[in-house]
Amino acid sequence: MEQDEILLDAEERMEKAVDHFASSLTGIRTGRANPGLVDSIKVDYYGSPTPLKQIANVSVPEPQQIMIRPFDVTSLDEIAKAIQNSDLGMAPNNDGRVVRLNVPPLSTERRTQLVGRVKELAEEARVSIRNIRRDANKHADQAEKDKSMSEDDREQTKEKVQELTKKYEGTVNKDAEAKEKEVMNE
Template sequence: MDQDEILLDTEDRMEKAAAVFKNALTGLRTGRATPGLVDSIRVNYYGSPTPLKQMAVISCPEPQQIVIKPFDASSLSEIVKAIQSSDAGLAPNSDGRLIRLNVPPLSTERRREFVTRVGKLAEDARVAIRNIRRDGNKHAETAEKEKTMTEDLCKATKEQVQELTKKYEGLVNDLASSKEKEVMND
């Protein structure tokens, strides 16, 4: 791999790690109803785990309520089971056609739990970014050993990989702190 390939691959993978973290944050409750709270819940649909957003229309007609209308009415009971067994902490009310989820306001203790969870997710994302940095540095060292990259170019590549690491760790930290503030202030 040459320098451009290493940097491109490293940046692409770091971008994906940050996107996974950002997506995980949308599933965290803040006291307001959003489809992101339930759309990634997996439902056992004909023997395979299927994301809820692929099986139903999810809407929020009120700030404290989520309404789920399945495309297939026969999957209603499986959706209810999946919501009950998830860690969303919501109690589904089904009327035979659709499911209503009332999002209760968060207690201070529950908010602190969510802040702790945000911190853990952020640390997981930072670890993933550091692992990607290690891989990028390893590719540069391998290219130097194979004489396809000079020692100076290898050092410059490692410095650029470190700059990418700082950039994406900063992004993860910013996302985490804004989500923590959102959870504590709602």
């Protein structure tokens, strides 16, 4: 692999790791209703687990309420069951046409647990970024052994990979800090 290929591959993979982390954060409650809270829920729809957003319209009519309007009204009971079985900690209200979720205010203990979860997700993202750095450095070392890259180019590549690592770890840290503040201040 050439220097540009190694750097491009590392940057793309680090970007994906940060995007995955950001999408994981949307599923963490902050005491305010957010359609992202139900994104990870899978509903048993005609025998196959289907993401909720593929079979229903999810909206937030009020700051403390999520409304789920299924495209097929017969799936209401399955949606309610999937929400009860999830780790959301909310009881669905099924009125025959829509499912409503009232988002209760968070207790201090629950906020602390959620901040801990944010920290876990951030650490997973940082580990992923570091693994990508390790892989890129291995490619650079291999390229030097294969004589397709000089020793100076290998060192320069490793420095640039380290810069990318710092950049993306910084993004993860900043996003995690913002989410922690959001969870604690709501």
